[in-house]
Amino acid sequence: xxxxxxxxxxxxxxxxxxxxxxxxxxxxxxxxxxxxxxxxxxxxxxxxxxxxxxxxxxxxxxxxxxxxxxxxxxxxxxxxxxxxxxxxxxxxxxxxxxxxxxxxxxxxxxxxxxxxxxxxxxxxxxxxxxxxxxxxxxxxxxxxxxxxxxxxxxxxxxxxxxxxxxxxxxxxxxxxxxxxxxxxxxxxxxxxxxxxxxxxxxxxxxxxxxxxxxxxxxxxxxxxxxxxxxxxxxxxxxxxxxxxxxxxxxxxxxxxxxxxxxxxxxxxxxxxxxxxxxxxxxxxxxxxxxxxxxxxxxxxxxxxxxxxx
Numbered sequence: 001x002x003x004x005x006x007x008x009x010x011x012x013x014x015x016x017x018x019x020x021x022x023x024x025x026x027x028x029x030x031x032x033x034x035x036x037x038x039x040x041x042x043x044x045x046x047x048x049x050x051x052x053x054x055x056x057x058x059x060x061x062x063x064x065x066x067x068x069x070x071x072x073x074x075x076x077x078x079x080x081x082x083x084x085x086x087x088x089x090x091x092x093x094x095x096x097x098x099x100x101x102x103x104x105x106x107x108x109x110x111x112x113x114x115x116x117x118x119x120x121x122x123x124x125x126x127x128x129x130x131x132x133x134x135x136x137x138x139x140x141x142x143x144x145x146x147x148x149x150x151x152x153x154x155x156x157x158x159x160x161x162x163x164x165x166x167x168x169x170x171x172x173x174x175x176x177x178x179x180x181x182x183x184x185x186x187x188x189x190x191x192x193x194x195x196x197x198x199x200x201x202x203x204x205x206x207x208x209x210x211x212x213x214x215x216x217x218x219x220x221x222x223x224x225x226x227x228x229x230x231x232x233x234x235x236x237x238x239x240x241x242x243x244x245x246x247x248x249x250x251x252x253x254x255x256x257x258x259x260x261x262x263x264x265x266x267x268x269x270x271x272x273x274x275x276x277x278x279x280x281x282x283x284x285x286x287x288x289x290x291x292x293x294x295x296x297x298x299x300x301x302x303x304x305x306x307x308x309x
Contacts, residue, residue, distance in 0.1 A: 015262020
């Protein structure tokens with residue numbers, strides 16, 4: 001029983017990180033109706049910026065305190081992601097207002113390859129380290145309840161708590177603030193939102209900047225766990241099945257979808273992997289997403305679209 005709970009805990013913590021990345025997809029889709037295929041590249045680009053700035057700042061300033069260096073590196077990476085958001089709006093989105101969804105999707109695919117190539121040019125292609133001071137030692141929980149207790153990695157626990165806090169803040173932002181309501185209005189109808197005075201260009205810059213900040217937090221966490229390397233963008237794309245499962249327009253759906261996939265892949269790998277030769281964790285999320293597309297295409301919490309003719 002203790003081992004099962006340990007496996008579920010590991011899945012929940014991984015699922016929160018998936019949810020954090022999936023929020024980037026949901027944020028941009030809710031605000032612009034664009035499926036942002038570039039979210040994985042944004043996670044990679046943000047993590048590269050953070051890793052390289054924390055290397056360069058001591059060389060430029062002589063600072064050696066890790067907390068100060070990490071803080072300045074994070075702020076510099078934030079500024080880079082805001083600049084990226086502004087450039088995407090100015091150079092891409094503003095030219096494609098009211099275009100077909102497939103046109104916008106292809107534009108984000110182009111942004112993906114541009115950001116990956118630009119990231120390699122600006123920051124290099126080596127594997128970089130991010131150390132934000134999260135403890136990596138394991139701890140044992142519920143030792144009095146289960147024999148031997150439940151083994152939990154402190155870094156995973158802290159990362160899950162940070163992701164949960166970010167998810168909660170973004171949910172409140174969308175539901176309780178005037179800007180969040182403006183984002184939802186823009187998503188429903190660009191022209192109607194403009195007609196009542198909502199500045200489309202400013203809203204798009206805001207939402208891409210927020211998505212960039214989410215990508216930065218996710219990139220720092222995943223970079224701390226795995227190192228910053230170009231395969232990180234592929235890890236980030238694990239959030240695609242999460243948004244399919246939860247629904248492209250639902251912040252709670254991104255949370256629930258991430259938790260379901262995180263727990264499902266861990267439990268299936270541990271208990272079914274030995275019977276099926278392993279590797280279930282690699283494809284489990286995509287098979288589950290495919291089944292949902294066949295049965296409930298809008299996801300668990302997505303809005304069902306009805307076209308009347």
